[in-house]
Amino acid sequence: MxxxxxxxxxxxxxxxxxxxxxxxxxxxxxxxxxxxxxxxxxxxxxxxxxxxxxxxxxxxxxxxxxxxxxxxxxxxxxxxxxxxxxxxxxxxxxxxxxxxxxxxxxxxxxxxxxxxxxxxxxxxxxxxxxxxxxxxxxxxxxxxxSRRLTLLNEIATLTLTADLQHTLDGTLASLVAVLDLEAACVATANPDDPASLSPLARHPADSGAGAPVDLCLQQFSPLHETGQVLTIDAGVIAVPFDTDLPDPSPSGRVTGVLAVQLDPARPRGPDDHQLLIGVANQLATAVANARLRDLEHDRVRSYARLVTWAQEEERKRISRELHDEAAQNLVAIRRGLDTLASRLDPAGHPAELRQLRTLTGETLTGVRRFSRDLRPPVLDDLGLVSALESLVDEVSRRTRLGVELAVHGTPARVAAETELVLFRIGQAALHNVGRHAEATRATVELHFADDIRLTITDDGRGFAPPEQLTQLAGTGKLGLLGMQERAHLVGAELEITSHPGHGTRVAVTVPR
Amino acid sequence: MNEQGEVRQPIRVVLAEDHTLVRQGTRRLLEDSGRVVVVGEAWEGEQAVAAVDRHEPDIVIVDIGLPGINGIEATRRIKASHPQISVIGLTVHDEDQYVFALLEAGAAGYLLKDVEGQDLLRAVEAVHAGESVLHPSITHKVLTRLSRGAPEPAAPTDPLTDREHDVLELATQGLPNKEIAARLEVSIRTVETHLSRVFAKLEVGSRTEAVLYGLRRGWFDLETLEPPP
Missing domain, CATH: 1.20.1280 (Monooxygenase)
Structure with missing residues (x-):
C-alpha cells in the first residue's frame, strides 16, 4: 500500500x-x-x-x-x-x-x-x-x-432522510466522487445467517459483478474487528462496522462492511482511511436508525392490530348483549303486554296499554338496529355471502347508489376473522363510494377459488392513488389506510386501482 | 273450531326459545287462545331436535338464535327426519337473509319476534291449515332468489293429479284457501284436503315448502306467481 x-x-x-x-x-x-x-x-x-x-x-x-x-x-x-x-x-x-x-x-x-x-x-x-x-x-x-468535510456534511444531511436506500446510494456516490474510487459497496450481515452478507447499495449501480462487491462478500468474516481498514486485495479495501446501535455489542461484532475499489494511479494515505472509517460509522448509524424505525413501525402496527381486534371483540360482546338481553327482554315485555291486552275486555283496552306496546316495539327496533350496526349478526350466523347481500340491500335502500352483488365459485364459510375482515373492507369501500366517489353504480364481487377475492368497483370520479398506500395517511384518505391495515390482519393483499374520471376498484385477496 | 263449527283437535306445538321470559310469555299467549297446546319446550338447538323426535308435534316454533346448533340448523335437522312437520322461525333480526336461510332449511314461515301476539297465533293456525304466512313481497323476493339456483332434476314421475296441480298453482300465487275454494268452486274443506294430499305426496309440511318444491322442479315459473289482479 x-x-x-x-x-x-x-x-x-x-x-x-x-x-x-x-x-x-x-x-x-x-x-x-x-x-x-x-x-x-x-x-x-x-x-x-x-x-x-x-x-x-x-x-x-x-x-x-x-x-x-x-x-x-x-x-x-x-x-x-x-x-x-x-x-x-x-x-x-x-x-x-x-x-x-x-x-x-x-x-x-x-x-x-x-x-x-x-x-x-x-x-x-x-x-x-x-x-x-x-x-x-x-x-x-x-x-x-475541505473535500472530505464536504463529503461528511453531505452524508450527515443524507442520514437525516428516512429513506435508507436513498441515504446509502447518495453516500456511496459522494464517496466515490471525492476519493476518486472505481466502485464502492455497502453490505450487511443476514439476520438469520450472520456469516453471510447481503449488499444494500452499490455505486456505480451496475458494479455488482465487479471485484469490490464480490471480494468484500467473499472475504467477510464476523470475526473481523470494527473500525479498522482491511486490505482485501490489491486495490480493494474493506471497513467492517457494527449496526447494533445504539447498544453495540462489547466485542464490536461485525454486522456490516463498506468495501471500496481504488484507482491504482492515486496513492492513499491515513487520512483516506480515517475518512472511510468515519463514513462506515455513518452508514452503520443510518442502517441502525432504519432498523429502529422499522421496529417502531412494526410495534405500532401490532398495537393497531390488537386495538382493532379488541374493538371488534368489544363490539361483538355489546351487540350480543343487546341482542340476547335487551332485545329479548323487550320481546318478553311485549308478549306480556299482549297477554294482558287479550285478557282485558277488547273494547276496554286502555290507551296506556296500546302506547306501551307501541313504545316497546319502537325500542326493540332501535336496539336491533344498534346491535346490527355494531356487528351484523348475519355475518356470524349466516356467513360472508349473506352479510354482503344484506349490506348491499341496505346501501341500495338507504342511498341512491345502485349496488349489485355477484358471487362466483362455490361459496363456503371460512375463518371468522377472515369473513369479518372481508366484510369490514367491503363495508368501508361502499361507505367511501357513497361519500366520495359521486358514483351512480357500484359492483361487489366475491370470488371463491384457491383464495378468496373481494372486489368493489364503482363508476365514480376516481382519484390518483399514491405509489405507496402508506402515503395515504398524509392525504386524509384514512379509510383506505384502515382497509389496508385490516387486510394485513389476516394476511390479505389489498390493491387499489383508480384514475381520475375512471372510477375506483378495491380488490382484496386472502388465502383460504 | 273451524267455520263449520266442529271441534278440532288443538294444534300441538313444540316451542324452542332460549330466553325464559320470552318462552313463557309466548307459551301463555298461545295456550290462552285455547287452540294451541305446547307439548314441549326447548332452550338449546339439539334439545329442540330431540323434543320434536319425542313429541312429534304439528308445528315447531324455533328461535334462530338458539345456543348450540342455531335455529336454522335445527330446522334443517327436524325437516330431514320429519318432513311433514312444519317449522316456523322466530327471530329478532329482520334481514331478508334470515328468511332465505330459514326457508332454504325447510321452514314453512318466518316471523319477527315483536309481532303482535294475535299475529303469531294466526300464523300458527295458517301454517296448520296449509296457508302461507309470508308477506307477499317477501314471498316474491324469496322465490326470485331461490329460482336463481339451478333447478333440481325433475322427479321421474309427477305424483300430483291435475286438480292438485291447480290448487297448488293458486296457492303459489298466495291466495288464501277461501279464495282458492271460490275460484275452483269447491268447499274450503276440499281445498284443505287437496293441499294436505299435496303436502303428503311431496313430503313437505307447508304451503311454502310445496311452492318451493314446485318452483325447483320447474312446474311453474315466477311470472305465474304474480298474484292475479
Missing part, C-alpha cells in the same frame, strides 16, 4: 515521476521546461563560442552567465512537478552541460570549476524548490480536507 504524496523518500518519488513519463509528454509544462533547459544550453554554447573569439567583442568571462539561467526552468519544474521535478530538471541540465565542458574546458582544472559552477546552480534551484514543495503540499492537504 502506498501512502500519500510528500512523505516518501526522494528516490521513490523520482522513480514514480519517471514512470509516468508518457503522460508527462502530453503535458504543456513539460515542454516549457524542456524548451527552457535547451535554450539555456544553446545560449551557454554561444557564449563559449564568443569567448573563444569566434565572435568578436564579447568579454570571455560572460560565458559563465547563461548557466545561472538554468534556475528558471528548475524553479518552474518544482512548481509544476514538485521537488522531484526540480531534481530531474537539474540533473538533465547538468548532463546537457557535459559537451560544453568537454569541448571548451578540457584543460587544467577548468572543467572542474565549470562542473562545480553548474552543480551549485542546480543545487540552488533544487533548494528553492523545497519551500515551494511545502506550500504545494499544504495546499493539497487543505483541499483534500
Amino acid at each position: 502506498t501512502t500519500a504524496a510528500g512523505t516518501d523518500a526522494l528516490p521513490v518519488r523520482v522513480a514514480a515521476l519517471a514512470r509516468n513519463a508518457p503522460q508527462r509528454l502530453r503535458e504543456r509544462p513539460f515542454w516549457i521546461i524542456q524548451a527552457g533547459v535547451l535554450s539555456v544550453t544553446a545560449l551557454h554554447l554561444l557564449a563559449e563560442l564568443w569567448g573563444e573569439g569566434l565572435v568578436e567583442g564579447v568579454h570571455p568571462a560572460l560565458h559563465h552567465v547563461p548557466v545561472i539561467l538554468y534556475l528558471a526552468p528548475i524553479a518552474y519544474a518544482s512548481l509544476r512537478y514538485g521537488i522531484e521535478g526540480a531534481f530531474l530538471t537539474g540533473v538533465w541540465a547538468a548532463v546537457l552541460t557535459v559537451p560544453n565542458v568537454v569541448i571548451f574546458h578540457p584543460h587544467d582544472l577548468e572543467w572542474l570549476t565549470e562542473l562545480i559552477y553548474v552543480a551549485v546552480v542546480v543545487a540552488a534551484g533544487i533548494t528553492m524548490a523545497v519551500p515551494v514543495e511545502r506550500e504545494r503540499r499544504q495546499r493539497r492537504r487543505a483541499e483534500a480536507t
